[in-house]
Amino acid sequence: MDKSARRKPKKQKNYLKKRFFIFATLALILVVGSYFSERLCPYDPYEQNLSIAKASPSLAHPFGTDRYGRDMLSRVIVGSKTSIYSTLLLVVGITVIGTIVGIICGWNGKKLDTILMRISDIFLAFPGLVFALAVAAVMGGGVQNAVIALGAISWPKYARIARSQTLAQKESLYMRAAILSGCSTGKLILKHILPNITGPILVTAMLDIGTMMMELAGLSFLGLGAKPPVAEWGSMMSDTRNLLTTHPWVTFAPGIAIFLSVMVFNLLGDTVRDLLDPRNER
Known part of the structure; x- marks a missing residue:
């Protein structure tokens, strides 16, 4: 092999x-910035001023104002939190729950594996957003109920990945050697199984952040997520959708925020996947 190929x-x-590094920095800016969003707002995001209602974008109000005269830039910033x-809470929750279920199924097998996998099959048989809509509607809406509704339909994917990876690791030579050396079940799972199945699960979770963000915004847009006057991007788009033809900037502002956030997290997920690809280690 020549030097150029190497x-x-x-x-x-x-x-x-x-x-x-670039996309991780951008994602960190989004996460940290959203945490301090209330301090970054140029105006009170909930203060109404009907005298400037539906104002066009300007230097004072770069994203204009809504029908109640609230500054849209401030509402977009505070809505990021x-x-x-x-979204992050949802992804962490379904990743942890799905991974635990998958490891249990892959390690124990037999009846418990059959029961839990058939339950996951039932959840996977439903269209995700339709099932989440039904659950959120029954629970009465709200951000917390929207997270629970999406979590109920999203965990089986992680359970499947964790189960398949656990089964593969369970039959490997190093695992057999660890079992013969007298390692306890807890030590085998925590020290040998979990570190070796983290890669695929981490990549799936990173790529799922953008999807979950859009689905949460979708539930809020349909009135089954955050409730006004709480600033949340999907709810803000829903609240201003009838102004789309006359004052489009009011609806575009949270839409652009969703677009940019989803793009950053998706690109970060793609990069993590490429970094963990064994072909790039050669």
Whole structure:
């Protein structure tokens, strides 16, 4: 192999690391910025001023104002906390629950595996958003209920991945050696199984952040998520959708925020997937 061929994997790896640093930094800015969103708002996001209702974008109000004269930029900024942290809580929850169920099924097998996998099959048989709509409607809406509704339909994917990876690791030679050495079940799972199945689960979770964010916004848009006057991007789009033809900037502002956030997290997920791809290690 010539020197140029050897340099290619190294250049690819360095490029992926730079890309990861860029998108990880952007994602961190979004997360940290949303946490301090109330301090970053130029105006009170809930203060009404009917004298400037439906004002066009200007230097004073870059995203204009809504029908109650509330500054849209401030509402978009403060709404990031609800939208982003609800999404992260949802993804962490379904990842942990799905991984635990998958490891239990893959490790124990037999009847428990059959029962839990048939339950996951039932959940997977439903269209995700339709099932979440039904659950959220029964529970009465609200951000918390929207998170629970989406979590109820989303965990089986992680359970399937964790189960298949656990079964593969369980039959490996190093696991047999660890069992013969007298390792306890807890130590086998925590020290050997979990670290070796984390990669695929982490990539799936990273790629799921954008999807879950859009689905949470979708539930709020349909009136089954955050309730006004709580600032949340999907709810804000729903509240202003009848102004789309006359004052489009009011609806575009939270829409752009969703677009940019989903794009950043999706690109970060793609980069993590490429970094963990064994072909890029060569």
